[in-house]
Amino acid sequence: MSLWRDIKGTIQPFWVTLRYLFCRPVTICYPEQKQTPAPRYRGRLILTRDPDGEERCVACYLCSAACPVDCISMQATEREDGRRYAAWFRINFSRCIFCGLCTEACPTLAIQMTADYELATRELLQVVYEKDELLIDGCGKNAQYNFYRLAGIGVAAPRGANPGESPPEDIKSNLP
């Protein structure tokens, strides 16, 4: 029995090699030839804008908290109309492991992953992205969501004017 197994074990690999000699190769000549990644490929991170064209990111620090390699840092600040946004936002792609936990943590759909994987460079600082390099002009994968139109604190719409809200109460009246 063991002799038969040895013979089979010797011939079979050669047979596999021989078979693949006549198949189409899967290797492509990168970079002349490029592969199209899947739509949900986890590549370079971007910051998106809401349908009104405002920055989606509210600098809530959840992505930096979720990041297992601590490659995201930011500082929140406040605009005159009460909108919270990132004064600066930095992702160090030399550290990023493209795990996507930040996009899962993001409550405003601001940080999203793209299919871009071409980040290799000889200059380390070139892969440290600042906010102006991260922020795009579009909505990314979701064209509808606007956090401030759902959170009832009166930034995008006046207080009490978001869907599902009643107008502000008159506290100086006790009428029902």
Place this chain on the structure above:
Amino acid sequence: MPTLIIDNLTVTVPEGTNILEAARQLGIEIPHFCHHEALGSVGACRLCAVEILAGPVKGIQMSCMVPAKDDMVVDTCSAEVLAYRAQVIEWLMINHPHDCPVCDEGGECQLQDMTVAGGHGIRRYSGPKRTHQNQNLGPFISHEMNRCIQCYRCVRTYQDYCGGTDFGVLGARQRLYFGRFNDGPLESPFAGNLVDVCPTGVFTDKTYRFKSRLWDLQEAPSICPHCSLGCAVIPGARYRELQRRRARTNKRTNGHFICDRGRFGYGYVNHPDRPRHPLVGHRRVTWQEGLAALQNKLQELGELFGAGSIGLLSSSRATLETQFLTKRWATSLGSDQVCFEAHPVRDQGARVAASQPLDRSASLEDVRNCDLAVLIGADPLSEAPMLALALRQAARRGARIVVADPRPVVLPMACERHAVSTDKLARLLRGLSRPQQSALPASLEELGGSLSQALLSARSPVLIGGTDLLGPQGILALLEAAEACSQPEHPCRTMLLLGGPNSFGGALLSADGPGFDSLLEGMEQGRIKALLCFEADPLADFPDRKRIRAALSRLDLLAVFDCAATATVQEADLFFPTTAVEESTGTLINNEGRMQTFEQVLSAGTPIAESAGGSHPPRFFTRDIPGTDPQPAWGTLGALMGRCADLGALRREIEKADARFAGLSLLDANGEGRRIAIPRSRPVALQPAVANAVAPDQLSLLVTETLFGSELLSSLSPCLQEAIPAPFVMLHPQDAMRLKLEEGKKVTLATPLGDLTLILRIQQDMVPGVAIVPRLRGTALESLVPGSEPLPCRIEKA
């Protein structure tokens, strides 16, 4: 002492303890919103439900409302209870704006934690959400009423605990609104506590708005350095910037709360003008060059004029370690010219205060539990704000509070007020030592006598005095009065308000050494050629500014070690940056003789927000972090003396050298601190200072501390600037009428130090014949220092 069973564990608790507190003793935390240890229970949030299986009451009950009884059997997490709590959470979330990403409470929000713990995820109720307009509550507190869950903690804190009257609950049913009647800054000096007690994000710290999340903050147990009470705080820092302070619990001192001066006075640590590099004659040098320059100069002076030509001055801001090493270094230099306070009255006052019998010195806890408090020459809200809050708690329990003061002392509750002028306080104290019965006190002695009688019959009386107004003689008289009013079974305790967070430590170390006035005389006579200031600002703290300026200009060497841009730093020949309290470890001894250590929160460095100019951090790699030069003063002193910078060894050495500091090396920064072992010996009675003659048509000018703007470090804090009042002068209506002056108008105050234009405030509760001005640093009133003899002055229309 009922014994009951909670979750199959048996516990015995004192009578009257509720089930929630009893469970906490077993380490079982029952979820709750409205219950707070300091505020008590109201049963408003319905979250702390437990199932009582056996006992006087059965079924689902609110654990905060049911007192523990014998033979009770409680289940804190039966299936029914968990379902009940999940339901409550879902109700509370009906009107929630779902804005956690932009809420500063996120990460330290009880509602967030409970919602997650209760398993509530998707809002099922489809009706409209109730909304509210917010109010502008001033520079300290942000308001977001849509997040409210109606737990009433804020009203109970603000109105009941802190005695504020301008904030409360409005509306009815589900429209309950917690705010002021109209927009405007919250008036209570304890308003900042709303931030700590609010279980959601209705009240958040405006000075910390959107700066960080709790999980990103560097935090450590620390001590508030803005008055002599030594309240426990937790500062939080991020990106080399101190971003906030919140209250820590120390039941012996502050309890659960802190004042707004402590909470918002942190900004001096990040101040853009803070000197962060060693300077030789305003030229930036390295530490080595600076220390070499200092040592060369000292050696030169020592050889020429002898070691006695070197004076060393520390202050009540310096830690015990710094003060100890200052003294050690003076000894090793061979100089006996060392003192620990630039203000002679405060220095002598602290020396007398440190001699009080420590079993009779009152902690804030003793004040909260007293039944009679007599305040003589003490203005708690200005000199030690948390004392006012402690007095209020005593008053809420029915204690009698008596205030005898020339100033219009404001307390957050009703009290018995006697306007007594400064020079007559001594007569009152004399009367206090001789108990006598008199229904209608005609003279001050008789008032003192009747108070003394009351002190003798009280169960736990406290006698409170301030060093600024009483001076060393007054403090001595107050201690004698307390002795006279003490019964063996219920002693009359004393609480003395001192100048700074470590005045007590300085007083213990100074023994019978010289005061700053004798150093000053030496400087004027040319005996002292060099003055080394360790976190001391003699130029601003010594009452006679002209005299100190002239004396400092005669010096060959003025070396200053400090963490703030003080007036003395501007004059210094050599400057060495030291760390702020939050940037190092150390020990402070508060006004009752309690040693408390604090831990390092952040490393000294220029905040990233400042070094990056508001933009992103720099895009280059470097080993040097900007602004990291500040060193703890004790570390620098150690380096000058050629010792290794080991704090543990230093603390053991202090313990060994002085039995009074026994237990220093065992102190836990998270603990309650430890009273020093033995008081210092009582200094010999001092000659009373010569009072300035006041002509009949003149007023006597009294300078006092005020809540915001008097204390050095907090006055530098940018967040407090809005709360600092415009310079004003207070007059009795009688004097105002005589001088034909009107409230709110500008007046000119003519003093021997120059003319000042101030706004007039008329105050009913003060003594006539006196003009009272607050000490306000950085204003026209800068040069007036409290604790000095009243000056003659005149007031006329501007």
